[in-house]
Amino acid sequence: MDEKLIQRLESAVIRLEALSVGGGASVGDGVAAAALDPSIIAFDDLRSQFVGRVLGAAEKIGGQVLDVTKIVEEAFEVQRELLIKIKETQKPSMSGLPEFLKPLNDVILKATKMTEGWRLDFFNHLKAAVDSLIALAWIAYTGKDCGMSMPIAHVEESWQMAEFYNNKVLVEFRNKDPNHVEWAKALKELYLPGLWDYVKSHYPLGPVWSATGKVAVSAPSKAPLPSRPMPPPPPPASLFSSESFQASSSRPKKGMAAVFDEINSGKPVTTGLRKVTDDMKTKNRADRTGVISAGEKEGRVSSPSFSKAGPPKLELQMGRKWMVENQIGRKNLVIDDCDAKQSVYIFGCKDSVLQIQGKVNNITIDKCTKMGVVFTDVVAACEVVNCNGVEMQCQGSAPTISVDNTTGCQLYLSKDSSETSITTAKSSEINVLVPGAGPDSDWGEHALPQQFSHVYKNGQFVTTSVSHSGG
Numbered sequence: 001m002d003e004k005l006i007q008r009l010e011s012a013v014i015r016l017e018a019l020s021v022g023g024g025a026s027v028g029d030g031v032a033a034a035a036l037d038p039s040i041i042a043f044d045d046l047r048s049q050f051v052g053r054v055l056g057a058a059e060k061i062g063g064q065v066l067d068v069t070k071i072v073e074e075a076f077e078v079q080r081e082l083l084i085k086i087k088e089t090q091k092p093s094m095s096g097l098p099e100f101l102k103p104l105n106d107v108i109l110k111a112t113k114m115t116e117g118w119r120l121d122f123f124n125h126l127k128a129a130v131d132s133l134i135a136l137a138w139i140a141y142t143g144k145d146c147g148m149s150m151p152i153a154h155v156e157e158s159w160q161m162a163e164f165y166n167n168k169v170l171v172e173f174r175n176k177d178p179n180h181v182e183w184a185k186a187l188k189e190l191y192l193p194g195l196w197d198y199v200k201s202h203y204p205l206g207p208v209w210s211a212t213g214k215v216a217v218s219a220p221s222k223a224p225l226p227s228r229p230m231p232p233p234p235p236p237a238s239l240f241s242s243e244s245f246q247a248s249s250s251r252p253k254k255g256m257a258a259v260f261d262e263i264n265s266g267k268p269v270t271t272g273l274r275k276v277t278d279d280m281k282t283k284n285r286a287d288r289t290g291v292i293s294a295g296e297k298e299g300r301v302s303s304p305s306f307s308k309a310g311p312p313k314l315e316l317q318m319g320r321k322w323m324v325e326n327q328i329g330r331k332n333l334v335i336d337d338c339d340a341k342q343s344v345y346i347f348g349c350k351d352s353v354l355q356i357q358g359k360v361n362n363i364t365i366d367k368c369t370k371m372g373v374v375f376t377d378v379v380a381a382c383e384v385v386n387c388n389g390v391e392m393q394c395q396g397s398a399p400t401i402s403v404d405n406t407t408g409c410q411l412y413l414s415k416d417s418s419e420t421s422i423t424t425a426k427s428s429e430i431n432v433l434v435p436g437a438g439p440d441s442d443w444g445e446h447a448l449p450q451q452f453s454h455v456y457k458n459g460q461f462v463t464t465s466v467s468h469s470g471g
Contacts, residue, residue, distance in 0.1 A: 039202040040083060047076050050186070050194040057183035064114065064122050065183065068129045071111045072190075078103045079136050083207070091142070091209035101140055108133045115331075124168040125180075127331070128187060131162035135191050138199055141206035151199045151206055159191040161355055164374045164393050167412055167443065171433065174442055185440065310348070321345060322360075327352045340379050346371065365390060384409055394420070403427045412443075424448060 051073050058069035082104060092100050111130045115123070135158035138151035148154055166184050173180035313325040314333060322335055322344040333354040335344065340359045350369045359377040370389045375382070377396035384390055384403045392401075393412035402423040403409050411432045413420060418434055430448040435441070449465035456462075 037087060040080065042198060042202060043080055043083060046194055046198050047073075047080070050190040051076050054183065054186040054190055057179060057186050060179040061177075061183060065125045065180075068111060068114055068126050069183075071107060071114075072129055072133065072187075075104065075107045075111070075133050075136055078107050079139060082139060086139075086207045086209055088210050088214065090211070090215050092215075094142070094146075097140060097142065104136060104139070108136070124165045124172070125183070128162045128165040128169060128184070131165065132159060132187065132191060134158040134161065135195060138203070139207055143206070151203055152196060155191060155196050155199055157357060159188070159196075160376075160395050161374070162191075163188070163395075164353070164355075164372065164412075167393070167433070170443060171445070181442075316342070323347075324349065324354060327354075344375075346373065359396070365392075403430055406430075422448070424450075 055069055055073055058066045082101065085100075089100075098105070108130075111133055115126045115130055135155045137148075137158070138154045140146070141148050141151050141154065149157060166188060169180055169184040173184075310326050312327050312330075313323050314327065314335075316322050316337075320342055322338065322342060324333065324335075324344065324346045325348055327333060327349040328351060330349075330352040333352060334357065335354070336357040338344075338356065338358040338360050340361060343361045344356060344363045346354060346363070346365045346368060348367050349371050351371075353372040353374070356363070356373070356375040359379065360375070361378070362380040363373065363375060363378055363382045365371060365373060365382075365384045365387055367386045368390060369387070371387065372391045372393075374393045374395065375398075378394075378398040381400040381402060382392065382394075382398050384392070384401075384406050386404075387406045387409070389408040390406065391410040391412070394401075394417045395414050397414075397416045398420050400421045400423065401411065402425075404425045404427065406427045408429045409427065409431075411422070411430070413432060413434050415435055422432065424430055428450045430450070432446045432448060433443045434446065435443055449467070451466040452463050453466050454461045454463050
């Protein structure tokens with residue numbers, strides 16, 4: 001008998017047993033009836049078919065990969081419980097929704113903690129699994145004014161965030177260990193097409209709350225604590241808090257954007273300035289001399305007050321240009337409120353990952369080291385200048401990609417960007433990865449030439465790339 005059919009029969013038996021056990025109480029009847037709902041049955045099939053495949057591949061690997069996969073399994077179990085509760089609960093308010101979804105948020109936070117700390121052996125596996133769990137947040141969609149994408153689009157966008165690390169697993173273990181390749185492919189199929197098809201079939205407009213069910217209980221307000229010398233640190237931010245859906249453009253402006261807002265406000269420029277009296281001037285102060293002692297000079301050199309790189313920056317200037325500067329060790333940088341008239345300039349970043357969710361005019365990466373950039377569509381061009389160890393993934397289309405004076409550049413192209421024009425100058429170690437012909441095909445890796453031969457023929461030089469063979 002087919003293995004999938006056996007799994008579906010087993011899940012049906014479990015639901016029937018739950019129905020028989022809960023037949024005495026009205027609450028049990030409601031839960032059992034909800035468990036037999038077609039949408040819940042389809043979700044059980046999703047878990048048994050796709051989650052089971054990922055878990056089976058993880059058991060062959062073991063270690064941290066198995067641990068994070070078990071958390072993925074736990075997250076899907078929690079979402080099943082929430083889907084059942086939704087069918088017998090009235091729609092909560094925006095303030096009560098985070099409390100209702102707290103069990104799912106706790107599981108995602110537990111998975112996130114696995115990626116914290118020093119560099120791990122299977123860092124790409126962990127990041128792919130953890131970032132993919134954001135797709136389960138589709139259940140928080142309450143309408144077009146909630147600040148989220150539609151459920152189907154949210155699942156697809158969330159997987160694109162995780163696919164950056166999932167592709168790294170495929171490339172790293174393509175010729176080393178087929179178990180890791182199987183795990184990465186199974187993880188992708190869990191969301192595309194697995195969860196994507198499920199949401200499209202049953203909840204394309206979001207979860208359907210009960211009109212006559214019980215009211216969701218909001219978190220009780222706590223009495224103020226007595227004053228203490230040292231207050232405890234704030235708890236981690238909730239994934240489903242209403243503040244997380246705030247648009248980037250509505251946040252308080254910083255840097256030069258705040259300066260221009262102040263200038264355009266109409267207030268006098270000298271407002272707030274203090275009068276400098278004679279005794280405050282340096283030439284009249286007795287405690288200031290032009291002689292600098294050796295100890296003071298050494299102290300200034302050994303402990304500088306400001307970093308040469310400058311403060312980190314991620315802001316939109318004048319409504320036209322996104323500035324991402326001096327970001328170090330930041331793996332979750334996101335630009336989500338952008339349009340085709342805006343440009344993105346990335347400068348001086350190190351060991352960080354930036355995700356650009358939307359179409360922009362052009363992207364420039366300048367003087368960055370070990371920087372990863374994931375973008376959707378570019379109208380003009382994407383430029384890499386004076387960089388070392390850069391990785392870029394194009395999920396949509398980009399007419400031109402130029403690489404200049406760069407050592408180590410890895411480009412991941414999508415099917416829509418397979419005809420992109422790539423220009424290189426004074427660069428080395430440039431690899432381009434192109435998806436295979438089929439959905440299960442491996443990525444094709446192509447190294448761009450960095451050595452050329454120039455031969456004088458018929459009154460002009462003929463230039464050809466030099467290829468080396470191990471034979």
